[in-house]
Amino acid sequence: LRAARPTAGARASRALRARVALAGAEGGDESGAGDAALRLLRRSEAFVLNSVARSLRAAEESLAELGRRHAALGDARPWDGSELLLDEAALPTGERSLASTLAAASAAAAAAAAAADAADVAGGGGRAAERPPSAQPERGALASQLPEWAALEAHAASLRDVHLRELLADTERSAALFVPHRTGERDGEIAADFSRHKLTKRTLELLVRLAEAMGLRGKLRGLFRGELMNGTERRPVLHTALRAAPSDGAVFVDGTDVMPEVLASRQRVADFARDVRSCRRVGCTGRPLRNVVVVGIGGSSLGPAFLYEALRATHLYEQLDGVQLRFLANIDELDAARAIAQLDAAETLVVITSKTFRTRETLINGCTLRTWLRTQLRGQASDEQIDSSHIAACTADAAAAERWGVSRALTFAFWEWVGGRFSVTSSVGQLPIALAFGPEVFDEFLQGARDIDRHCLTAPFERNLPVLMGLLGLWNLNFQNHTARAIFPYCEALWRLPAHVQQVEMESNGKRVSTHGRLLDFHAAEVTFGEPGTTGQHSFFQLLHMGQTVPADFIGFAQSPGELAFEHTAVALDGCAVSHHDELMANFFAQPDALARGCTAAELRALGVSDELVPHRTFPGDRPSTVLLMPRLTAFAVGQLLALYEHRTAVQGFVCGVNSFDQWGVELGKELAQEVRAQMRAARSSGEPPRCALPSTARLLARYLELAAQTPPPTALAGGGARLPSADSAAVRECVGETEDEVCVLET
Numbered sequence: 113l114r115a116a117r118p119t120a121g122a123r124a125s126r127a128l129r130a131r132v133a134l135a136g137a138e139g140g141d142e143s144g145a146g147d148a149a150l151r152l153l154r155r156s157e158a159f160v161l162n163s164v165a166r167s168l169r170a171a172e173e174s175l176a177e178l179g180r181r182h183a184a185l186g187d188a189r190p191w192d193g194s195e196l197l198l199d200e201a202a203l204p205t206g207e208r209s210l211a212s213t214l215a216a217a218s219a220a221a222a223a224a225a226a227a228a229d230a231a232d233v234a235g236g237g238g239r240a241a242e243r244p245p246s247a248q249p250e251r252g253a254l255a256s257q258l259p260e261w262a263a264l265e266a267h268a269a270s271l272r273d274v275h276l277r278e279l280l281a282d283t284e285r286s287a288a289l290f291v292p293h294r295t296g297e298r299d300g301e302i303a304a305d306f307s308r309h310k311l312t313k314r315t316l317e318l319l320v321r322l323a324e325a326m327g328l329r330g331k332l333r334g335l336f337r338g339e340l341m342n343g344t345e346r347r348p349v350l351h352t353a354l355r356a357a358p359s360d361g362a363v364f365v366d367g368t369d370v371m372p373e374v375l376a377s378r379q380r381v382a383d384f385a386r387d388v389r390s391c392r393r394v395g396c397t398g399r400p401l402r403n404v405v406v407v408g409i410g411g412s413s414l415g416p417a418f419l420y421e422a423l424r425a426t427h428l429y430e431q432l433d434g435v436q437l438r439f440l441a442n443i444d445e446l447d448a449a450r451a452i453a454q455l456d457a458a459e460t461l462v463v464i465t466s467k468t469f470r471t472r473e474t475l476i477n478g479c480t481l482r483t484w485l486r487t488q489l490r491g492q493a494s495d496e497q498i499d500s501s502h503i504a505a506c507t508a509d510a511a512a513a514e515r516w517g518v519s520r521a522l523t524f525a526f527w528e529w530v531g532g533r534f535s536v537t538s539s540v541g542q543l544p545i546a547l548a549f550g551p552e553v554f555d556e557f558l559q560g561a562r563d564i565d566r567h568c569l570t571a572p573f574e575r576n577l578p579v580l581m582g583l584l585g586l587w588n589l590n591f592q593n594h595t596a597r598a599i600f601p602y603c604e605a606l607w608r609l610p611a612h613v614q615q616v617e618m619e620s621n622g623k624r625v626s627t628h629g630r631l632l633d634f635h636a637a638e639v640t641f642g643e644p645g646t647t648g649q650h651s652f653f654q655l656l657h658m659g660q661t662v663p664a665d666f667i668g669f670a671q672s673p674g675e676l677a678f679e680h681t682a683v684a685l686d687g688c689a690v691s692h693h694d695e696l697m698a699n700f701f702a703q704p705d706a707l708a709r710g711c712t713a714a715e716l717r718a719l720g721v722s723d724e725l726v727p728h729r730t731f732p733g734d735r736p737s738t739v740l741l742m743p744r745l746t747a748f749a750v751g752q753l754l755a756l757y758e759h760r761t762a763v764q765g766f767v768c769g770v771n772s773f774d775q776w777g778v779e780l781g782k783e784l785a786q787e788v789r790a791q792m793r794a795a796r797s798s799g800e801p802p803r804c805a806l807p808s809t810a811r812l813l814a815r816y817l818e819l820a821a822q823t824p825p826p827t828a829l830a831g832g833g834a835r836l837p838s839a840d841s842a843a844v845r846e847c848v849g850e851t852e853d854e855v856c857v858l859e860t
């Protein structure tokens with residue numbers, strides 16, 4: 113199947129090129145007709161590639177469906193279609209029909225290849241009028257203007273007086289809303305329970321209709337295929353290519369297959385990590401590089417930090433082998449001081465992670481750490497030797513990294529078509545994780561993400577976890593009016609997951625206009641927050657039970673990572689042994705029920721609660737949640753969770769019709785900070801009060817300058833001057849586009 117796609121596509125493409133060349137030669141026109149021919153060529157090529165990919169995808173979907181049916185038969189063996197096909201005689205009777213259906217799917221694939229051949233001959237023009245799969249039903253229409261939206265509104269009104277208690281009493285409904293996802297992987301199961309949402313079968317039908325009307329299936333395919341999904345930045349969005357397997361076939365960006373480059377980069381990072389871990393590559397004094405400080409912010413930090421925190425809590429901590437990984441994100445100097453506290457510079461590798469290599473916080477922190485390295489290692493090696501042994505970079509702008517002073521040999525790529533907050537499966541996550549645990553662990557993480565990628569692309573919407581999560585997000589947000597949502601991993605190891613998902617969701621879907629620039633009259637994203645259970649219960653759960661309704665995701669594991677990493681822990685309480693994990697999970701199961709069922713006044717009275725206290729102790733319930741139960745925390749499971757939340761965000765964004773892949777909302781604050789900086793400098797040098805657009809800001813800034821003048825100048829971070837060497841000042845200036853004077857503010 114996969115081999116057919118590039119071959120058929122390339123063949124069709126060659127035929128078209130020949131046809132256009134011929135047309136050009138016949139017309140004898142070198143300019144106008146040539147351009148038109150080129151445009152025609154591009155359109156025809158896109159059409160051919162899309163139709164080939166569509167046909168192949170249909171066949172792949174049949175295969176995936178077969179895989180699910182195979183799993184449903186209860187066979188514990190991993191799904192392997194080819195084995196099933198070849199070994200038909202050995203199959204139990206019940207599975208023979210599956211084998212014949214599989215053969216039919218193969219025939220469909222062959223038909224797809226034949227269709228591509230036909231397109232080859234026809235030049236791709238035959239069905240040019242067919243709507244591309246990612247097109248909107250009506251150009252520019254907001255989701256809220258569609259009849260499907262109105263139907264959902266009417267339906268939501270009909271559910272207004274139905275309490276979740278009533279819905280949960282329906283066992284058939286609850287069973288239908290229990291959606292298990294199984295893979296061939298031993299620990300790859302995700303049991304998702306959506307029964308605690310205020311919905312019926314009809315709700316799901318209507319949500320799916322809205323999704324279809326907004327072209328969700330086509331948009332998901334477009335995402336995976338490298339179509340231009342980020343319109344304002346004119347880019348495809350291909351984080352899924354980062355975890356594709358070599359056998360997954362070609363992924364085209366501007367007519368070029370990016371997979372060879374992706375795979376080569378993956379190999380290069382893995383080789384580098386192996387060299388460092390085995391001490392084939394050492395620091396400039398010959399000592400092993402045991403400490404890694406990742407300097408980056410936002411998407412260049414949150415994803416890898418979440419991943420590292422999760423993995424180091426599992427049995428994988430044994431593979432750390434003394435490696436310490438730290439993350440430096442904030443420009444607050446305390447963060448830098450903490451990042452290097454007690455580290456030996458001779459054993460430290462600084463990894464500067466920045467897609468753009470223009471983010472001020474990252475560049476300034478990078479300069480500070482470079483100064484620290486050079487100061488600490490002075491006399492043992494030259495500055496050049498120090499830099500080229502101790503500073504690496506992950507960036508989409510290798511030239512900027514080089515200008516800043518990172519050697520090309522230690523610069524690892526990712527690409528413009530990878531969004532920062534979706535970059536953890538690129539070198540951004542791979543380099544630190546492979547250095548810490550070894551490249552194989554990162555590969556396992558990629559496999560988990562790939563598993564959910566395939567599921568998202570092929571499973572029917574009604575059984576598709578990220579699609580259901582995205583649609584329910586939309587339902588709770590716009591039809592139930594719950595503008596916040598929470599994520600509660602009952603697993604301390606996942607303590608950074610909420611922060612990562614918060615960026616993925618809020619930066620992606622926190623938008624005010626549609627992809628067509630029209631003002632939304634609904635919300636595309638919720639306020640997202642979270643904290644591990646049970647600590648959150650003793651902090652803000654009061655509000656969740658009795659204040660506003662906040663739909664929540666509860667994530668739990670059957671097995672404790674702690675039990676794998678450390679000795680099994682249990683204490684005897686009231687004569688019975690209670691493990692920490694059972695205690696944790698008892699709460700995990702209880703909280704979603706408490707939120708859904710609540711506790712009525714009648715129940716309280718029956719328990720003998722005094723009339724005076726009854727109103728204070730009544731729980732309204734009717735509060736929705738999703739429960740995700742997984743076997744145990746592994747690199748594979750973490751990859752699944754990552755992809756689940758990434759695709760949930762994409763689904764919600766697609767159905768809302770927004771561009772989930774740009775982030776213009778972060779720019780204004782950055783620009784105003786530039787003005788404030790200039791005012792600080794001007795006021796300090798002239799002694800005049802600062803001038804700001806708002807008098808309130810001018811007053812505060814004046815007070816700040818007054819107070820700051822009374823505090824002593826900055827002290828050295830550790831054993832060296834905090835002053836940036838002039839080369840660094842120049843580098844910062846160049847990278848952030850400032851004048852010398854402005855950089856002096858940093859130095860003083």
Ligand SMILES: O=P(O)(O)OC[C@H]1O[C@](O)(CO)[C@@H](O)[C@@H]1O
Binds near residue numbers: 412466467469533778
């Ligand atoms: O990787 P970079 O280019 O340094 O950007 C860091 C972060 O800054 C942002 O652009 C927001 O300011 C995020 O989208 C991004 O993850």
